[in-house]
Amino acid sequence: MLLLRCQLKRALPQQVLCGSCAVMGKLQSKLKHSTYKYRPDGIIEERIQTKAFQEYSPAHVDTVSVVAALNSDLCVSGGKDKAVVVYNWKTGNVVKRFRGHDREITKIACVPKSNQFFSASRDRTVMMWDLHGSSQPRQQFSGHAMVVTGLAVSPDSSQLCTGSRDNTLLLWDVGTGRCVERASVSRNLVTHLCWVPREPYILQTSEDKTIRLWDSRGLQVAHIFPIKQHIQTYCEVSEDGHKCISCSSGFGGEGCEATLWDLRQTRNRICEYKGHFQTVASCVFLPRALALMPVIATSSHDCNVKIWNQDTGACLFTLSLDGSGPLTSLAIGDTISLLCASFSRGIHLLRVDHSQGLQLREVAAF
Secondary structure, three states: OHHHHHHHHHHHHHHHHHHHHHHHHHHHHHOOOEEEEEOOOOOEEEEEEOOOOEEOOOOOOOOEEEEEEOOOOEEEEEEOOOEEEEEEOOOOEEEEEEEOOOOOEEEEEEOOOOOEEEEEEOOOEEEEEEOOOOOOOOEEEEOOOOOEEEEEEOOOOOEEEEEEOOOEEEEEEOOOOEEEEEEEOOOOOEEEEEEOOOOOEEEEEEOOOOEEEEEOOOOEEEEEOOOOOOOEEEEEEOOOOOEEEEEEOEEOOEEOOEEEEEOOOOOOEEEEEOOOOEOEEEEEEOOHHHOOOOEEEEEEOOOEEEEEEOOOOOEEEEEEOOOOOOEEEEEEEEOOEEEEEEOOOOEEEEEEEOEOEOEEEEEEEO
16 A cells, blocks of 8 residues: 555656646647748847737638628638638637538628629629628629639729639629620739729739720720739729739749839839748738838748838838648737738737837737
């Protein structure tokens, strides 16, 4: 009996220690996201460990393909689970879930100052939804022969432009759901569409490495930017309509850049942002209130979100979302928050922090 007690005493500390290791492992997994601060010359100054974040109930059960901000509290997302989800990212609650598509959601476009939004899918259709309406789509737009990969709403919300891998752009009347214009360009596999604020122009990126500016009045090509060396994956227009950014595919640092263009008279390349190691999937102009200088953010398949000085091209900060898989979409939540969709870990809520200069940290995931 005495021998048995001695054996138990020797075994108990090991069991307690193993239990502590298991608990610490869970905590460390939440603290694993690392960030880097850059000097203007591109040299890393320091590595900063981020704080623990809040994990909410996931919005999707599979890869999230796209996220867009509906207002300062709500976002709309879509993914491989075929669901369109409206999520309150401040409370961590699903507000409404819409189902109508048969395949993965590829794009989301929100109607400005409205509760209405559109979703595009690999099932070749586009659907219009109302947050306060029924769970059925208000309108369905069918006309493409392949997956819909571009979606843009006009500034007055009366027209919708869609693009596809079938080389075709379609212009729709939102009220009637009728296609009013059709244009096709050989090898123009559309990757993204963006409507220029207060203008009748639509910006479009393509797998043929070309960026086109379309005039919605007749749906004619108004301008073609100089051809890039890699597939152009995404585009975004500044709020004033004067500039735009395009993103490039790539691998191992070849390509993998974002490019700033002038949308006014010269329409020349202004600046390039190089530092990602894989395809850059999304980019946004950050609100001017965030910094003393104009800044942009990019997200990439290399699991990194970067903040750049818009004028000089210097990388100001990098947030590494370890374990997230490729980052698929980036959207502005409010004046200090970003939403970032990922392949493996749902949607990340990122916040700009000025406590030690311009930084970015993850505060929640859902």
